[in-house]
Amino acid sequence: MIFLAHISQRLSLGLALLMFGGCANQAEKPLASTQGSSTPTIQAAPSQPKKTAPTIHAQTSVGGYHANSVSGDYAGYQSVNRFIDEMVQKHGFDRAYLNGLFSQAKRKQWTLDYLAKSDKSLKSKPSQGSWSRYRAKFLDSRHINSGVSFWREHRLALQRASKQYGVPAEYILGIMAVETTFGSYVGSHRVIDALTTLSFDYQRRGEYFRGELENFLLMSRSEHINPAKPVGSFAGAMGLGQFMPSSFLEWAVDFNADGHRDLWDPEDSIGSVANYFSQHGWQPGKPVVSPLRGNLSAASNMEPGLDNLYSINSLQKAGLLPAIDCHCDDPLRLIWLRHNSNDEYLLGYPNFYVITRYNHSTHYAMAVHELAKAIKSAYSSSASR
Template structure:
């Protein structure tokens, strides 16, 4: 994938971000021959916390060892945030591939990644060796997630998870569980809940770990005595590598292979849509859908068919186990492909400078 020279604005300040205002053309001329009507709107009232869900949450947390007073105090700190609902309703992954990848595959991000790799070479090499994960994957994840710690999110984490857990019906159960995990995490890691910021989905730090992932996969990689994914690049590096290791990453195994479709019709195999792998390579490849570059591939291994929408056409890829592991970080195949292709760019440039 060629590197685009367009220096795109960080996601945090894009006018497309659903929670920002002030991107309109304020200097547009006004037609003074017509009266100007100003619409006055009344802000929607803050939704009331459903009492049944509140009672259920208190009961669940008390079963985890918290007192009722502790849970009620934690709940009282959280506030509903409409911007969180707006943001999750318009995910970047809803874009077609040809609009999605230019956001991430830029020279600016590549340069930042190479600089990060050079600065933290020892920690990255150690993590790659300890957890058997290629270094470029570690560097790519941190670059795609937060531009190497520059954009870690400005949403109060407690508000984000509270809002999604109690007011976002499509995934309320999941986020309510994460809200409970946050309560445990704050106690275990001695985090300041009042200043804890992250993404609209409650992900934190260099690698954007949600509370449950922070609790289960974070490691103290710099030997400081605590697992600090918010301020320690080394802890983030080790934790990302550990996450991939725990989810079954296979060192030196292929990730995804480009395919060529010689038929005017779409492939017979269904495009992967987030489910567990059930196809084998032999179920996907056919006389009309084959590897772009011939190579030996175990036809019995599990695989997925990836479809990327280009302008006026579609690209197809064969996703293997390691690609599936990337989707454990973010289930979008677009995200995972961006990580993979960025990792390849990083490796090529890093190796060239040795």
């Protein structure tokens, strides 16, 4: 998904980090000595409420792992042993199998150190030019041209997804462009290492990641995957669209009908991103954002952000209106973008909010939106030649 060179660029997006918030606390002290492990990587994880899959018994886990107790980096972690107890009792996993698997897991000290720094940096308000800098990382020829090439190669799958889920092809591509540049880098961390580290050594968000670890083991078993093999982001996000395991279980689809949901497969990723948008309330044919018209100075006295909703009537009272009239009655959100030389205010429709369900960041959603438009324009131009 993202190289170390991309780290500050991607995590400043807040894909995973806006979800985490706060500093890494001191890790649990193991009862026996452990060896640390330090490895860089990157990513963003869709921010979801914890989803727990149904209990699954009588399925064979893949990998042949077996041990009487956990050894290696997580030897002596009482929290790991408690987690194994829960997986045995709740989902029928074999204890010796999980002991063997977690004996393979590596503690990613780099991840913990990076989160401790990045969490602090995300507490401040947007600085002058923050949107210009963010935008420049994605609105470039590499992302746009890759999108055009991917659209040509997977045109039929994109058409089918758009028809089935009501999501325009360009917005599916916008997600993949920002997340992994269409699979050019999907991450280099083993997911088992990433999720184990964040489950048992990142106390600020440990409960969330233990839920994701639980879902990852269920996903691996149901899809007959060796859980030590998949690689993804440092936060455990996977595939071209960087789904967390809970998102996989809830929204991933077998779009190529081969009997498996595979987020590293382009067709399954296309269908899964489209399904994610659809299930989160995408409104076919409706706008995403609109410029403002009227008394623009009034916008600076209003509260921007995803948590503040404005009706058309309240906007009218402030002397503001959307520059486009879609006959929408839904509440709108004020988007504040800080360019190098000026501040810009836009209105976000419900479809804009749907994009932020993938990543709770207005910058992220705007990058997806603008890339979607740019890729569509470039694709249309190339098709007309």
